[in-house]
Amino acid sequence: MMRLTLAKSFSIWIRRSIPIALVAMLAALSVVSIKIPGYASIAADYTSMAVFYWTVFCPDLQPISLLFIIGLLQDIICGNPLGLTVVSLLLLHRLTLSQQQLLIKKPFLFICFAFMLIQLLISILSWLIMSLLHFCLILPDPAVYRYLITVFGFPIMMRFLFYVRCYVIE
Amino acid sequence: MAKRAESFNSLAEPMRSLRRHFFFATLLISSSILIILSKLDVFLVEHARILVIDALTPAIELTTRPISLLNKLIQQIRDLHYLQAENSRLILENKRLYRWQQVVQLLEAENLALRSLTNFTPPKDIEFVSARVIGDSSGVFVRNILITAGNKDGLTLGNAVVSGDGLVGGVIEVGEAYSRVLLITDLNSYIPIKIDRTRDPGLLIGNNTRAPRVVYLPLYSQVVLGDRIITSGQGGVFPSGLAVGVVTMINDGLISVTPFVDWERLEYVSVLKTGYDGIVRSNIAKLLPSMIKRPKTLTCFAK
Numbered sequence: 001m002m003r004l005t006l007a008k009s010f011s012i013w014i015r016r017s018i019p020i021a022l023v024a025m026l027a028a029l030s031v032v033s034i035k036i037p038g039y040a041s042i043a044a045d046y047t048s049m050a051v052f053y054w055t056v057f058c059p060d061l062q063p064i065s066l067l068f069i070i071g072l073l074q075d076i077i078c079g080n081p082l083g084l085t086v087v088s089l090l091l092l093h094r095l096t097l098s099q100q101q102l103l104i105k106k107p108f109l110f111i112c113f114a115f116m117l118i119q120l121l122i123s124i125l126s127w128l129i130m131s132l133l134h135f136c137l138i139l140p141d142p143a144v145y146r147y148l149i150t151v152f153g154f155p156i157m158m159r160f161l162f163y164v165r166c167y168v169i170e
Numbered sequence: 171m172a173k174r175a176e177s178f179n180s181l182a183e184p185m186r187s188l189r190r191h192f193f194f195a196t197l198l199i200s201s202s203i204l205i206i207l208s209k210l211d212v213f214l215v216e217h218a219r220i221l222v223i224d225a226l227t228p229a230i231e232l233t234t235r236p237i238s239l240l241n242k243l244i245q246q247i248r249d250l251h252y253l254q255a256e257n258s259r260l261i262l263e264n265k266r267l268y269r270w271q272q273v274v275q276l277l278e279a280e281n282l283a284l285r286s287l288t289n290f291t292p293p294k295d296i297e298f299v300s301a302r303v304i305g306d307s308s309g310v311f312v313r314n315i316l317i318t319a320g321n322k323d324g325l326t327l328g329n330a331v332v333s334g335d336g337l338v339g340g341v342i343e344v345g346e347a348y349s350r351v352l353l354i355t356d357l358n359s360y361i362p363i364k365i366d367r368t369r370d371p372g373l374l375i376g377n378n379t380r381a382p383r384v385v386y387l388p389l390y391s392q393v394v395l396g397d398r399i400i401t402s403g404q405g406g407v408f409p410s411g412l413a414v415g416v417v418t419m420i421n422d423g424l425i426s427v428t429p430f431v432d433w434e435r436l437e438y439v440s441v442l443k444t445g446y447d448g449i450v451r452s453n454i455a456k457l458l459p460s461m462i463k464r465p466k467t468l469t470c471f472a473k
Contacts, residue, residue, distance in 0.1 A: 028233060068197045076222050079314040079350055082215060083204030090198055130311045133209050138357060142310045142378050
């Protein structure tokens with residue numbers, strides 16, 4: 001059996017950590033907004049995009065324990081009720097994982113469509129949880145805008161993550 | 171031997187799957203419990219949140235530096251684009267303000283004369299602390315910002331936060347070196363206001379959009395488009411007279427206000443140490459000033 005050198009093992013470890021590190025970086029982006037006019041109030045849900053992509057293409061490199069920690073940190077930094085992002089990320093991961101075998105063989109547009117549907121469910125769930133916490137139906141407009149920005153931004157993010165996967169991880 | 175390995179694998183796989191399901195269920199239940207605890211404002215959860223943010227603040231601040239530079243660059247490009255139009259507007263505004271200056275000087279002199287006649291004691295000057303905005307969570311369900319001033323700067327819960335344009339919000343979480351400010355547009359924000367022209371009192375309620383609403387105005391109130399909204403000072407948390415916004419829409423009794431604050435240029439804010447004590451604090455928080463309990467909402471009603 002071929003023995004791996006220390007440098008090689010380290011390189012493999014670094015490359016295998018990239019998906020979760022990217023998810024963490026994108027979660028951190030949600031607290032620093034780029035002030036493009038009319039954009040500051042609502043940013044795309046970058047974390048969900050990355051979680052979906054890595055669950056489809058490299059599910060083993062995205063442990064749910066780390067997703068839990070990333071979601072928790074995002075909630076703490078953003079001032080959300082603790083656990084809201086965690087629930088969203090865990091359910092997104094679970095729903096995607098259940099369809100992973102089907103999605104991995106499908107073309108680009110089909111994957112985008114699947115993300116659109118799964119993200120819709122997650123957005124509705126988050127909105128319902130927040131409404132429940134406030135004991136009233138809160139205005140859905142910001143959630144709708146964010147959903148649309150996320151869904152339309154996903155193809156670009158997917159292209160970026162595709163290059164990362166092809167040229168860095170693999 | 172191969173058969174034994176095969177039978178071991180056929181047993182191990184369902185076990186691994188079961189373990190994964192169990193782990194997922196545990197994490198999901200834990201996060202649901204966290205949501206409930208967060209809603210109930212459990213002191214330990216809130217304290218943990220403050221400790222984590224205190225630890226993360228330097229990292230967040232470091233991350234925001236390049237983003238602030240980028241924001242400044244975007245702003246400069248925008249400003250250059252509108253330079254000529256802006257210059258013409260400023261010339262006109264300068265002329266208008268010069269006329270107002272004459273009026274103000276006359277009124278000031280009259281005011282001083284009347285005060286000396288009635289032995290009026292003016293209110294004390296309000297102390298303030300300036301801070302940089304380091305985090306602007308552009309979430310869907312919350313509207314808040316993180317600022318670089320905290321307990322060490324003498325900030326307390328409920329302190330009013332203003333920018334050069336007007337009221338930004340109120341302090342809802344105080345760490346050692348940072349504070350979280352609930353913006354006036356947040357769903358949980360309730361601010362006692364009055365209409366500047368008519369002096370009618372009301373309440374400004376955030377709705378997570380850029381146009382919070384005014385409610386509980388007197389029945390006889392005659393609000394018109396363009397009316398200025400200022401804080402009323404009722405409840406004792408915010409001082410009165412802080413500029414809030416202007417009425418921009420009246421539709422079927424719903425009054426929408428556009429805040430004066432330019433949310434896209436919000437880089438530095440001033441925290442007014444008003445010293446009022448309108449929000450009830452826990453006994454523990456009195457013992458440990460850095461562990462202040464987060465209020466459920468930024469309500470400003472008197473105790």
